[in-house]
Amino acid sequence: MVLNLSKKVFSKITTEIERGIKLYFRNGIWLLSDIISTPFWVIFLFLTIVFYAQYLLKDVNALTSLMWGIFIFILMNSFIWAGNSIVQSVTNGIVDGVILTNTNITIHLLGRSIMSVFDSFISGIIALLTASYIFGSSLLIHNLPLFFASLIIALIFYSLFASVYAALIVSLRSPWIVSNVLNFILPFLSGAIPPQLFPKSVANILLFSPFYYISGQIVSAATGIYLINPTIMLIISIIITVVMVFISNFISKKLIQSMSKEGKASLI
């Protein structure tokens, strides 16, 4: 029976992943749009952030940290919009199907998360190359194993976060507003804006943000600049991700229960 259940879940997961891959490559215009837009956005973000301190444009260390900051910004942004995609699932009636087949919302969003992974990597690589070419940021990765480990942890964490976020915004009339605002709050909470540029007392505030241990770890592993011991940071990031598994599962179940009880997917 347990084997059957695992088979069912595995089948749902692979179906969602397949759906995500097909959807991503079906929308070729989005790929083209990203390829054209990303270099411009990178230049815009760099220059907007250093507008008040243009001397930083000559500081390779600051520019390199900023480059990785933009990389994680792209990653987080992509998953926020994956969470936001629940609205389309609701308006297109897909969520009704999800409820009927007793599928977890987290599993349903996996398809969209796969699109986010592709999107993040293609845009992320373009962003790194643009920053390196235009601003002279260094592409060398300080600790490669830790970098990949933290990247995998971040992908798992943000896939789960997307489902929690989706559950929280599903009943809102204009969820995209929340998504846009979150896009501007998260860089401050995650270390996307390099903490070493700020006074230590300000930078240390980040240690209270769970997002810093997930996203900031990628930047730290790439640049070699740490606010705390890397091993402690890695352990905390794993604990936060495990906690997120439980939160995601709990919220997803509650959402399905509430939708089934009320007989409607959302206010839309």
Added chain:
Amino acid sequence: MKKEFNQLLAILEVEIKNLLRERGTVGFAIFFPILISLSTYGVGAGILGKAPNIDLWFYQLIGFTILMIAIFMSSSSAWYVRQGLLSRRLEYLFAASINPLIIVAASSITSGLMGIGIFLVVGLIGVLVVYGISNLLNFFLATIILAVSLIPILGINLIVAATTIIGKDPEAISQPLSAIVSTTSGLAYPITILPFILQIIGEVMPYYYAAEYVRAMINGYLNLVNLESFPFLFIYLIGGYFIYRYFEYNFIRKEGNYGA
């Protein structure tokens, strides 16, 4: 002429009512430039260890407001065509005895009015914070300058609308334009810190002039010499109109492809 005017008013009424239903969008468009300019100001203060010059905040506030207007206008043009094709509204409009220019004008006037409204609210807050009431007259004159500067931008919106006919996905079409405009138009920083080629791109687009004229007018140093490039920007409006008509005729009317 009276018939055309009534048609324009009728479509305008529908478009404005549509817009008023989108209160979230309007609120966000007002809130966003303030949020982002305060965020970058906060980052600047954190990095410098002291509060930066407030004039720099105002520089970015005006820039981000114009950026918001540009994004809103290009995105709404793209969505207008897309939704019109999906809902078959465009089919009814094209079938009616109405000049397409009236439809385009009504839609453009609506997004233009929305842009001016956003600028009035956000700009007024900025002017009052930075200059007090002393520059208010300049600000209202700057609003008129902005309204005129938006006219050539309508041409670019027509090109966006035309490309949506083929490209289908409105966001994917308007996104690259927003990225190019944001980066090259001197909205969040002076274009002099950009690589040379990007400065050229910025200088041939109308957004750069809109931001420059508005800032100069508020500070009271706009003169006619600054405006010498302005008439050339109307090439965008004329070009945009012909490009839109070409796409509309060849890809919608001729093929009868009003949907999908």
